[in-house]
Amino acid sequence: MVRSLIEGGGAGDGGRDPERVRVETHKLNAMVGYADGLSCRREALLGYFGEPYPAPCGNCDICLDAPQTFDATEQARMALSCVYRLHERDGFGYGIGHVIDVLRGVENEKILSRGHATLTTFGIGAAHSREHWQSLIRQLIHRGYLSQDIARYSALRLTAAARPLLRGEETLVLAVPRTRVPTRSRRARGARGSGVAGTAERSVDEELFEALRRLRKRLADEQNLPAYVVFSDATLTEMAARRPRTHEELLEIGGVGTTKLERYGAAFLAVLAEHAGDASGPATPP
Numbered sequence: 001m002v003r004s005l006i007e008g009g010g011a012g013d014g015g016r017d018p019e020r021v022r023v024e025t026h027k028l029n030a031m032v033g034y035a036d037g038l039s040c041r042r043e044a045l046l047g048y049f050g051e052p053y054p055a056p057c058g059n060c061d062i063c064l065d066a067p068q069t070f071d072a073t074e075q076a077r078m079a080l081s082c083v084y085r086l087h088e089r090d091g092f093g094y095g096i097g098h099v100i101d102v103l104r105g106v107e108n109e110k111i112l113s114r115g116h117a118t119l120t121t122f123g124i125g126a127a128h129s130r131e132h133w134q135s136l137i138r139q140l141i142h143r144g145y146l147s148q149d150i151a152r153y154s155a156l157r158l159t160a161a162a163r164p165l166l167r168g169e170e171t172l173v174l175a176v177p178r179t180r181v182p183t184r185s186r187r188a189r190g191a192r193g194s195g196v197a198g199t200a201e202r203s204v205d206e207e208l209f210e211a212l213r214r215l216r217k218r219l220a221d222e223q224n225l226p227a228y229v230v231f232s233d234a235t236l237t238e239m240a241a242r243r244p245r246t247h248e249e250l251l252e253i254g255g256v257g258t259t260k261l262e263r264y265g266a267a268f269l270a271v272l273a274e275h276a277g278d279a280s281g282p283a284t285p286p
């Protein structure tokens with residue numbers, strides 16, 4: 001049905017010329033990856049111009065401070081089956097926002113009136129934030145498991161690549177969505193009443209985060225290594241949010257393995273202990 005809308009034209013958004021729709025859709029999907037900032041900038045740009053992807057460039061901001069990765073198979077299946085069930089039920093797809101609302105079990109008017117609260121995928125992704133799902137779905141678009149149909153209000157569609165993943169024949173590793181740390185300037189602007197607020201998923205102590213970054217820089221400089229080799233920003237953010245006090249707790253932070261624990265654990269725990277007194281509240285679990 002969606003295909004016939006594009007090929008027949010007249011669905012809006014320049015839907016008259018199928019080749020034009022194909023090119024525009026391709027460009028849109030490629031830029032989704034660039035905007036998300038989790039994959040090599042150069043790869044994303046070349047993809048935009050329709051050139052084949054070479055290896056990651058090794059020089060852009062993303063390559064130099066690579067995001068942590070995780071086994072996203074289960075979560076990707078949740079998102080893909082949610083897109084599938086919505087399409088199966090209504091005969092057409094929905095945009096990212098609505099798919100996330102269904103995944104997270106939001107009982108808004110649109111979901112209730114369309115009966116989407118009765119879907120088997122309703123609420124299966126409630127454990128993760130809206131930001132988390134946004135990042136995950138954008139990565140699925142960028143990797144070609146989903147595409148956005150510009151002839152139909154950017155509705156999500158499964159691609160052929162999604163099938164083996166849904167059937168359990170493939171696994172998928174994705175970048176851990178970056179947790180945003182509210183910056184000093186943003187907070188200052190907010191205080192002046194501009195209404196701009198920080199959007200941290202967890203509350204992170206900025207001073208502690210900066211102290212952890214200074215330690216990381218010192219350790220990296222001593223060994224003549226780039227800072228991200230010691231720990232990534234995502235790892236430091238999680239440390240600042242969860243405030244581990246023991247080696248065991250430190251090991252639970254993403255990006256901390258036994259080797260790094262042995263090498264850097266004591267130094268980071270010392271900085272964490274120094275800041276233990278000025279916590280504004282108990283550390284929140286993820």
Ligand SMILES: [Zn+2]
Pocket residue numbers: 039040041042043056057058059060061062063
């Ligand atoms: Zn790169």
